[in-house]
Amino acid sequence: MTFDQQLIENTHRVLSENKVDISGKDKNFYDRLITGVDTIFGLFQEIYRFHPKSEELFGQLLVTLIQGYKSRGKDLRKRDEEKEQKGHWYLSNELTGMSLYVDRFAGNLPNMGEKLAYLDKLGVNFLHLMPLFQSPEGESDGGYAVSDFRKVDERFGSIDDLIVLRKKMQKKGMYLMLDIVLNHTSHHHEWAKKAKAGDPFYQDYYYMYDNRWIPNQFEEQMPDIFPESSPGNFIYDHDCKKWVMTVFHTYQWDLNFTNPIVFREMLDNILFYANLGVDVLRIDAPAFIWKQTGTACQNLPQAHTLLKLIKQCVLVSAPGMALLGEAIVAPKEIMKYFGTGDFTAKECDFAYNATQMALQWDMLASGDTRVMLACQHDILQKPYGTSWITYTRCHDDIGLGYDDSKIAEVGKNPYQHRRFLKDYFSGAFPNSPARGALFSSNPKTGDARISGSLASLCGLEKALWENDPHGIDTSIQKISLMQAHSFFLGGLPIIFYGDEAGYTNDYSYQTDPGKSYDNRWMHRPVIHWEKNKKIGETGTIENRVFTVTQKLIAIRKKLAVVGDHKNLTWLPPHNIHVAGYLRTLGDQKLFAIFNFSGHPANLTWHAFKEHGVAPKKLYDHWTEKEFEVGPDHEHLVLGSYEFLLLEPR
DSSP: OOHHHHHHHHHHHHHHHTTOOTTTTTHHHHHHHHHHHHHHHHHHHHHHTTSTTHHHHHHHHHHHHHHHHHTSOHHHHHHHHHHHHHSSGGGOTTOOEEEEOHHHHTSSHHHHHHTHHHHHHHTOOEEEEOOOEEOOTTSOGGGTSOSEEEEEOTTTOOHHHHHHHHHHHHHTTOEEEEEEEOSEEETTSHHHHHHHTTOHHHHTTBOEESSSHHHHHHHTTOOOSBTTTBOSSEEEETTTTEEEEOSSOTTEEEBOTTSHHHHHHHHHHHHHHHTTTOSEEEEEOGGGSOOOTTSOSSSOHHHHHHHHHHHHHHHHHOTTOEEEEEOOOOHHHHGGGGOOGGGTTSSOSEEEOHHHHHHHHHHHHHOOOHHHHHTHHHHTTOOTTOEEEEOSOOSSOBOOOSOHHHHHHTTOOHHHHHHHHHHHHTTOSTTOOOOOEEESOOTTTOOOEEEOOHHHHTTHHHHHHTTOHHHHHHHHHHHHHHHHHHHTSSSEEEEETTGGGTOOOOGGGGGOTTTTTOGGGGGSOOOOHHHHGGGGSTTSHHHHHHHHHHHHHHHHHHOGGGSSSSOEEEOOOSSTTEEEEEEEETTEEEEEEEEOSSSOEEEEGGGGSSSSSOOSEEEETTTTEEEEOOOTTSEEEEOTTOEEEEEEO
16 A cells, blocks of 8 residues: 555545545535645644654544534535635735724624624725734733633623624625734643643643753844843743743743644634634734744744645635735745745735835835835735735834845935934934834844834824824825825735724823833724714814725725736836836726825826837826826826826726
């Protein structure tokens, strides 16, 4: 008997033991498993072949896949089939998302159901609900320190409330994204408690050492993630008298994925989330899930193998669920999270276009598009069938994660340019309208990231404080520019809650001991629904920003050309203040043009004649005006911070 025959025979044995109806109601699952088992086994062996119980543990993995499938509701299996018929359903131009904290947006999950009409009015049909599962008050890291992966934190409601909300969303044609934290647990998790109590089985779930010998080897190459609040990567736990790896905060214990039992446990949690009805699962911090001395313990090849293995397992048990890898890394590294070689486009379905997000802010501060354009070669390598999450900001800080070489390439001093950006957005630069703050400043390297809401970073907070009508108008134009640039770029745009109504920084976090150390809470507002009612009052800030966002979403849904079909071409820099890209699909074209300068900018009409047949007229979907295309020596004039969405006619 060949090895492949033996693998299939063993798989049939496990299927039989678990009463899978391979020729009847479970045939589709059976076909997927038999087709994929060789790949799953190969990836499992790539990581765990030297484990003494590798064969036994692979059998347990198959049982986990079977149980995950059997727990999947009939409605979700039907949804899987509908998505399969659509192909890459998540590439559609008809999807627009919002990311939010349930408690800060609506209070709890039952109330969240009542806010769906608000989201529907805006045009949002994809919801990222920030971490919902149990985490300790005061040591939650915004919900990313999970103490129970199966229990919704009581301040949000219950699992049943979550399922009710998901069903309401699906009736409205909405999609759901939730987070899973693979890298670590709270030190209050049941596994960590048992490890603290001295159970060696559970101590193997974490990186735990009797002395500093191995931790010191790790520390030689591992950077500090939060150098201000949590320096170092290990703490000493007095309960079990061991050194424990805590890469993020001291209360977040890193899981040890060199232990295959940890992988199977976390895969079981992934399938549990799938069976709650999750359409996209956001895998938090996947770059960190494999640790090895002598390395920075980030972006290691084994981390990618684990993600590929997860993807193959999900395709078998819950094929309708897509995966988002939250890897905020340089473009050349982030491409690897989509898969490479034989697994191109077979690792994560989504990644955050964090580099482009940061480059938008670079353009807004400098009025110069050249650094952004210098970075595009790497970003454009994303394979077809995968997609970006595009955004202007999220719950996290804004990191300036693009290479110094790209800044130097356009003749700028990288250190001085980064310092300018930090000063500009923190309000320290002379006459800067931005009101943000520096986050996670590292005095050793000079690195820092930026906190602040979209509105405050665009100048609205300062303009309101100074009662400056012109400043208010300019800030709203900047908000519109930033959102439009993100919405039509290609990918699934996700708005951060509050941005649709012009919320400025919320400084109440400073009086909360559980949040005061983390200034990112300034851009994580509590929604005041009396304020949000003003979206219906013409002329209010809330109405102006909401209406802009609403119209952008509506335009996007009309234009199939802006679906993510790997159909983006950047226009040459005819004017360094103007960013422009072309989207094409069949005969349809869309030129998206953005002036990132505070002054009018000229763009030669030749810019629209370099790609196929030169158009004679261009219709702007934003202003609903039509332009006659002039000769090359004449120009299209864009006002300060103006953008146009031009379709050839």
